[in-house]
Amino acid sequence: MDKVTYCVIVMxxxxxxxxxxxxAAPRYLSPQAVVPSPSGVMLYIAEGTGNQVACLDLGSxxxxxxxxxxxxxxxxxxxxDGNRLYVTCGGxxxxxxxxxxxxxxxxxxxxxGHTPMSPVLSPDGKTLYVCNRFNNNVSVLDxxxxxxxxxxxxxxxxxxxxxxxxxxxxxxxxxxxAGPSDGQCVAAAVSLIDTTSGKxxxxxxxxxxxxxxxxxxxxxxxxxxxxxxxGRYHLPTTQLERGWMNTNALSVIDxxxxxLLNTVLLDDLDxxxxxxxxxxxxxxxxxxxxxxxxxxxLSVIDxxxLLEKLAKAAGRKDIKxxxxxxxxxxxxxxxxxRRIVLKGNGPRCLAMIGTKAxxxxxxxDSFSVVDLAPLDRSDVKAIALGTAPLTPVRRGEMxxxxxxxxxxxxxxxxxxxxxARVDGLNWDLLNDGIGNPKNTRSMLLAHQTPPVMSLGVxxxxxxxxxxxxxxxxxxxxxxxxxxxxDQYLKSLKPAPSPHLVNGxxxxxxxxxxxxxEQAGCASCHPPGLYTDLQQYNLGLGKGLDADKKFDTPTLVxxxxxxxxxxxxxxxxxxxxxxxxxxxxxxxxxxxxxxxQLADLAEFVLSQ
Numbered sequence: 047m048d049k050v051t052y053c054v055i056v057m058x059x060x061x062x063x064x065x066x067x068x069x070a071a072p073r074y075l076s077p078q079a080v081v082p083s084p085s086g087v088m089l090y091i092a093e094g095t096g097n098q099v100a101c102l103d104l105g106s107x108x109x110x111x112x113x114x115x116x117x118x119x120x121x122x123x124x125x126x127d128g129n130r131l132y133v134t135c136g137g138x139x140x141x142x143x144x145x146x147x148x149x150x151x152x153x154x155x156x157x158x159g160h161t162p163m164s165p166v167l168s169p170d171g172k173t174l175y176v177c178n179r180f181n182n183n184v185s186v187l188d189x190x191x192x193x194x195x196x197x198x199x200x201x202x203x204x205x206x207x208x209x210x211x212x213x214x215x216x217x218x219x220x221x222x223x224a225g226p227s228d229g230q231c232v233a234a235a236v237s238l239i240d241t242t243s244g245k246x247x248x249x250x251x252x253x254x255x256x257x258x259x260x261x262x263x264x265x266x267x268x269x270x271x272x273x274x275x276x277g278r279y280h281l282p283t284t285q286l287e288r289g290w291m292n293t294n295a296l297s298v299i300d301x302x303x304x305x306l307l308n309t310v311l312l313d314d315l316d317x318x319x320x321x322x323x324x325x326x327x328x329x330x331x332x333x334x335x336x337x338x339x340x341x342x343x344l345s346v347i348d349x350x351x352l353l354e355k356l357a358k359a360a361g362r363k364d365i366k367x368x369x370x371x372x373x374x375x376x377x378x379x380x381x382x383x384r385r386i387v388l389k390g391n392g393p394r395c396l397a398m399i400g401t402k403a404x405x406x407x408x409x410x411d412s413f414s415v416v417d418l419a420p421l422d423r424s425d426v427k428a429i430a431l432g433t434a435p436l437t438p439v440r441r442g443e444m445x446x447x448x449x450x451x452x453x454x455x456x457x458x459x460x461x462x463x464x465x466a467r468v469d470g471l472n473w474d475l476l477n478d479g480i481g482n483p484k485n486t487r488s489m490l491l492a493h494q495t496p497p498v499m500s501l502g503v504x505x506x507x508x509x510x511x512x513x514x515x516x517x518x519x520x521x522x523x524x525x526x527x528x529x530x531x532d533q534y535l536k537s538l539k540p541a542p543s544p545h546l547v548n549g550x551x552x553x554x555x556x557x558x559x560x561x562x563e564q565a566g567c568a569s570c571h572p573p574g575l576y577t578d579l580q581q582y583n584l585g586l587g588k589g590l591d592a593d594k595k596f597d598t599p600t601l602v603x604x605x606x607x608x609x610x611x612x613x614x615x616x617x618x619x620x621x622x623x624x625x626x627x628x629x630x631x632x633x634x635x636x637x638x639x640x641x642q643l644a645d646l647a648e649f650v651l652s653q
Contacts, residue, residue: 072434077406092119227614273322318456320449340449389428442534485614558649576601
């Protein structure tokens with residue numbers, strides 16, 4: 047009889063176990079949102095790959111029941127009386143499932159946008175705000191009418207939101223930078239939405255900010271905090287010490303002024319705190335908590351002490367040329383922060399009840415319960431939600447998001463490839479020389495479209511994965527780790543484009559399909575993978591890359607991978623066809639009119 051080997055997590059340690067025969071596919075739960083009941087006796091957990099909400103009784107520490115959902119849940123909100131749960135679900139045809147908490151059933155569904163996330167309920171309970179990640183906007187729902195009344199533009203991939211206590215300002219974290227990536231400053235931004243007028247203010251974060259994941263408004267309503275990666279992309283990737291490549295940060299926004307107060311590093315001098323994710327504040331305003339999905343920790347920060355120190359930094363008059371600015375100071379939180387090791391793997395969501403932090407761990411299907419009250423020790427208890435063995439694909443996904451194998455834990459693969467896609471930055475990875483940075487490429491279809499890297503310097507994605515472990519994580523790992531990461535990346539599926547209409551090409555895209563063929567685009571980007579797997583010199587290379595041949599990238603999911611060209615100089619697809627198309631070498635587009643160019647872009651972005 048055949049044997050199948052899985053990796054099982056036992057007491058936090060991966061163990062290989064052989065099973066006879068062919069067991070059923072493991073069922074993972076993947077908790078990715080959590081909200082407590084108003085009474086504080088129950089936790090509701092959105093289990094992403096479990097397609098359900100679990101009700102965790104905090105008295106017994108056991109799941110009392112589960113509520114099946116029509117699609118994958120991503121976010122939760124609860125009414126003040128605890129009778130209604132609002133769950134964001136689904137992909138292109140996103141919806142909000144309104145659950146009757148007492149009956150444990152879906153009472154209503156409300157259509158929203160593409161990949162809805164982070165529902166936020168207004169203080170009066172009448173309005174729900176939902177981030178539509180791939181529509182780059184926020185839905186406003188009238189709950190009494192059960193319908194969407196407006197959509198407010200965000201910047202790029204809004205993934206988290208929080209309301210000021212008075213409900214007048216919605217703070218939205220945008221995952222990625224927008225615009226070209228070949229300039230002097232490339233950074234993601236926070237959107238501040240006036241809920242009365244619908245007007246939006248954009249607050250840019252420091253240069254290199256990307257991978258925003260969490261946001262919270264502090265209890266008094268004056269400040270908001272967001273978590274993100276702070277990339278040092280202007281430097282060649284020759285080392286990792288002292289955050290040379292990636293640091294991990296917390297930015298504080300002054301809501302009254304509508305601007306950034308400052309950015310604080312969550313790392314230590316010789317140890318990174320990779321992939322900060324969820325953030326929450328205790329009700330008394332004493333502690334600010336941040337989960338680190340890459341290092342499986344919880345940071346507990348003295349909030350009054352942090353704000354006091356930031357105020358002093360802002361008011362200093364004796365700053366010298368050799369002083370370290372706050373966003374570069376790896377010692378800023380010394381004496382203000384505790385780093386607590388959690389029991390599970392991949393903490394992505396967090397709820398605070400009194401002095402206890404309840405942290406859900408995505409990959410180990412578990413909870414860590416941390417009592418913040420003892421200042422001289424860390425009391426951490428574990429609660430198991432599931433026990434499914436790790437398949438190679440699941441283990442590869444876990445490793446891709448894990449910074450533990452990295453030298454000093456500064457970064458995981460997902461630090462530069464969130465969700466295995468792009469971070470919007472240019473990096474000088476040294477695999478094709480020094481001084482010629484390249485825009486981060488998506489991992490989707492990397493194994494099916496060799497060679498890889500913009501100049502095709504790696505023959506296959508398998509070679510690139512192993513080179514990345516060695517030269518970007520500065521680590522030596524067992525071959526099985528790379529093999530499992532390969533399996534995860536091969537398993538990636540493209541998300542349907544937000545440019546599609548009910549899953550089909552729009553009228554504009556159908557016209558653009560004809561232009562695509564007439565302009566000669568299909569000769570290098572034939573349907574299917576939309577790449578001929580060849581390399582061409584289109585006159586696009588600059589500096590050290592002048593007159594070089596570049597790999598023909600796939601157009602599958604290209605709507606998600608901007609900015610475009612190897613150095614990210616083109617912010618939009620229209621710019622690829624116009625100012626970046628030298629002598630019509632990149633398709634015969636110079637004689638196309640404005641409408642034809644728009645249709646062509648619509649077709650390409652529909653892939």
